Amino acid sequence: MASQLDPEPLDAADPLAAFHDRFVPTEPGVVYLDGNSLGRPTKASLGQVNEVSATWSTRLIRGWEDGWLELPLVVGDVLAKGVLGAQPGEVAVTDSTTVNLYRLAVAAFDARPVRRTVIVERSEFPTDRYIVEGIARERDLEIRWLDGDSVEGLSTDDITATFDDDTALLILSAVNYRSAAIVDIKAVTNAARAAGALVLWDLSHAGGSIPVEMTANGVDLAVGCTYKYLNGGPGAPAFLYVRREFQDELRPPIQGWFAQARQFEMGPTFERRAGIGGWLVGTPGIIGLAAAQAGIELTAEAGIDAIRAKGIALTEYAIVLLDAWLAPLGCSLGSPRDSTRRGAHISIRHPDARRLTRALIDRNVLPDFRAPDSIRVGLSPLTTAFADVHRGLSTLRQLLE
16 A cells, blocks of 8 residues: 555656646745646746737837737637647637626527526536526526536536526536536537537636547537636636637627727727637737746647546545545545546545645645535646645645544
C-alpha cells in the first residue's frame, strides 16, 4: 500500500510535468488545489498583458487597427480548434458566462415560440438557475426542475424522460460544479433534438479539462468561462459557441455595435453582421483577452486528450488517498468513482467541511468549500503534481486526527 500512495513515481512518469514550468510559481509552501475555480497564471499570459500594454502606450487608439477589433473571434478560433472540437467561426471569446447564457437562452426561446417549458437541474450552478428563473418570470414560462443524485449526478435517462412537445430548452452543465459528475453530451443532445428541443451546455467546468467535441457531438449552443482550467485570469472573458447553421437563424436579444455589419459607418439602424461576429455586443476587454489567449494556447499545445488522461490519474490517486487515510476518519467521496463519469476535481464530504476547508487554507493548502458539506479539491492537470495531492490530503488527515 505504501508504494501505491507514493507520489514520486507518478510525478516522474507524468508526460505533462514540463508544463508546470510554464506557469508563474506559487508562493513557497503553498499547495494550490483550486485550479477548477481560478487557474494559475501562465508566464505567457503576463507577457501578453505586457505586450498589449506596450501597444496601448505607443499605438494608442491605432491598436484597434493592429488586430484588437477581431481579437474575440481570433481567440475564439484558437479555442474552437484546440480545445472544444468546434469549427472556425463558431466560437467568440467575449463578455461573461452569465451574459452569454442569457443571450443564448433568450434566442433559443425565441426560436421555439410555441413551447413554454425550460428544464434545469435544481443543483445547477447558481448563475444558470438565476438566469432561468428571471427569463421564466419575464416570459411566463414553466421551469421543470431535475433532481440528480448528489454524487452520481444525472443519467441520460433522467434527463430525456423529461422531454415532451412543450420543451423549448434544457440548460445543463457538462460537468457538475460540486460533484464533477459528467453528463453524456452526445446522447442528451440527440434526445433533445429528437424531441424538437434545444440544449444550451454550460462548459465552465468542462472546457480545458475533458474533451467536449462540439462538432462530433452535434452541439447547437454552449457557453463557458476561461478562468478555470483555461487559466485566463480572474474575470477573464467567457466564450459562447453557436453551431454555424444556427448563427443567422437565431436572433441575439442584445444588439451591440460590435455586431453591426458596417460598424464604423454609425448607421441609423442595426444590421447584424453574418456569422459568429453577429453575436458580439460591445467593446471587448483587450487586456483580458490577451491573457486568456495565452492560457488557451497553452491548453491546446498540451492537448485535451493528454489533459484528460492526467485528470483521471490525479483524481484516481486522490481517491486512493481518501480511501486509505480519510474514510476511516469520517470522510466520504462526493464524486463518481467511475473515472469516465468524473471531471478533474473531487469532492470530499464531511459534516465539518466548512471549518476544515478554512483550517487547510490557514496551513497553505488551498481547496474550496461548497455547501453543504464538501471540500472541493481541484486537480488542474497542467499545474497539479501528484505530490501536491499527497501533501494536501495528508494535511487534511492531520487535521482530522
